Amino acid sequence: MSEQLLAAVSQYGAPALFGIVAIAALGVPLPITLLLIVSGAMVSQGAMNLWWTIGAAGVGSILGDQAGYAIGRWGGGVAVSKLGRLLGKRSRLEAMEAKARVWGGPGIFLTRWLISALGPWINLASGTAGYPWHRFVFWDALGEFTGAVLYISLGRFFSDHVMALYAVLGDLTWAVAALLIAIVLGYQLLVHLRREHLR
Amino acid sequence: MWRTTLTVGLAFVLAIAGTFVFGYRAGRQARLLHFENEPIRPWMSVPFIAHTHHVPTSVLFQAIGVEPREPHDRRSVRRIARETNRPVPELMAELQRAINVASHSPGGPPP
Numbered sequence: 171m172s173e174q175l176l177a178a179v180s181q182y183g184a185p186a187l188f189g190i191v192a193i194a195a196l197g198v199p200l201p202i203t204l205l206l207i208v209s210g211a212m213v214s215q216g217a218m219n220l221w222w223t224i225g226a227a228g229v230g231s232i233l234g235d236q237a238g239y240a241i242g243r244w245g246g247g248v249a250v251s252k253l254g255r256l257l258g259k260r261s262r263l264e265a266m267e268a269k270a271r272v273w274g275g276p277g278i279f280l281t282r283w284l285i286s287a288l289g290p291w292i293n294l295a296s297g298t299a300g301y302p303w304h305r306f307v308f309w310d311a312l313g314e315f316t317g318a319v320l321y322i323s324l325g326r327f328f329s330d331h332v333m334a335l336y337a338v339l340g341d342l343t344w345a346v347a348a349l350l351i352a353i354v355l356g357y358q359l360l361v362h363l364r365r366e367h368l369r
Numbered sequence: 370m371w372r373t374t375l376t377v378g379l380a381f382v383l384a385i386a387g388t389f390v391f392g393y394r395a396g397r398q399a400r401l402l403h404f405e406n407e408p409i410r411p412w413m414s415v416p417f418i419a420h421t422h423h424v425p426t427s428v429l430f431q432a433i434g435v436e437p438r439e440p441h442d443r444r445s446v447r448r449i450a451r452e453t454n455r456p457v458p459e460l461m462a463e464l465q466r467a468i469n470v471a472s473h474s475p476g477g478p479p480p
Contacts, residue, residue, distance in 0.1 A: 176412035177445035215420045217443065330421040331402050333410070338402065341395035348387035355381040362374040 172201050179205055180212065184222045188230035195234025197290035202231075203321055204336045210325020211332045220322070227318035228311070231282070235293045235310050242297020274301070275309040282313025283320060285347060409461045411447040418446070418464060424471040432467030433460055 178186040187209055194200040206227055212218040273280075278296065281288045296306050321339075328335045407421040415437070419426040430437045435449055446464070450457045 173410070173412040173447070176410075177447065180412060180414050180417060180445060181443045181448075211420070212417070215416060217416065217441065328402060330423070331405070331407055332421070333407055334398060334402050334405060338395050338398045341391045341398065345388050345391035345395055348384050348391060352381060352384035352388055355377055355384055359374065359377045359381050362377060366371070366374065 172204070175200060175205060176208055179209060180217075183212070183218045184209075184226035187223065188226035191227055191230040192234040192237075195231045195290065195293070196238055197294075199287075202286065203339060204332075206318060206321035207325035207328075207332050207336055207339075210322035210327075211329035212325075213322065214326040214329035220326075224315070224318050224322055227322065228315045231314040231318070232307075232311055235282075235289070235314070236307070238290055238293030239297040239303070239306055239310075242294040243300070243303070244297075275305060278306060278309035279313040279316070282310065283317025284343065286317070409446065409464055411450075411457050411461070412445050414443045414445055415449070415464075416441070416443065418468075422468045422472070424468050428471050429464055429467055433463050 175186075175190055179190070187205060190200060190205060191202055194202050209218060209223050209227065213220045213223055278292055278301075281292045293310075324335060324339070325332060409418055413421075415429050415433075415435075416426045418424075419429050426437070430442075433449070435453065438444070444452075446460055447457055450460045453460075
């Protein structure tokens with residue numbers, strides 16, 4: 171599957187990228203980071219235009235995200251449960267709803283490009299939780315364009331080592347995610363220890 | 370209460386360990402970025418392979434005996450193999466041989 175998508179972007183350029191990122195934003199697991207890096211490499215080869223590529227990646231993702239949000243907000247129970255089934259368990263959506271309320275804008279921003287696997291969940295959960303649409307659009311656009319510019323620029327810079335760069339970014343993402351979890355757990359541990367000390 | 374603290378503590382240690390393990394792996398692979406050659410994949414187009422290996426595109430098209438389409442031939446290796454009725458691994462091997470020859474020629478690959 172990844173091979174066909176990479177070949178499509180390699181041959182048809184920005185229009186193919188636009189369609190693929192929009193579908194991925196709805197929850198279909200596709201290797202978007204790799205596609206953006208490869209697109210960046212193609213920009214450096216002169217096969218794709220930089221601004222069209224960033225525009226296609228950003229706008230395509232935003233449209234897909236908006237569709238996910240709209241289903242959560244106005245799609246009703248049937249549509250939500252159908253998309254929820256595509257994404258996984260119902261309990262997971264409820265957990266994401268709670269997270270969407272707590273994390274708000276920064277959560278939407280980070281799940282566009284850093285923890286992108288959670289992106290489709292946050293779209294749906296933001297809709298069902300009634301997160302204000304204008305704020306969702308703002309954080310969504312900011313995050314999607316940050317991701318597009320970041321990964322396409324990396325692909326341009328390391329255009330002759332795209333697969334190796336993808337492997338580095340994969341490990342780096344896990345490292346950052348583990349660090350964020352460690353910070354949250356470290357804070358909780360501190361709170362627990364203080365409570366026990368006060369007893 | 371102490372059970373919760375212990376569980377959170379263990380999870381914290383695991384998360385720290387994960388940070389170091391993945392950070393180390395990322396760092397090790399990043400160091401190799403400039404030294405390892407990109408392997409040829411079936412989704413890659415001939416110009417893409419030529420760029421990643423710093424070899425002229427015309428040399429690779431010539432090596433596999435394919436006339437490039439105008440103005441830009443961005444067909445993947447898999448598609449060229451299908452259109453020319455040849456196995457993908459054979460085409461990839463031919464491209465790799467051409468890259469090796471171009472890299473070791475007196476002039477060497479262009480920077």
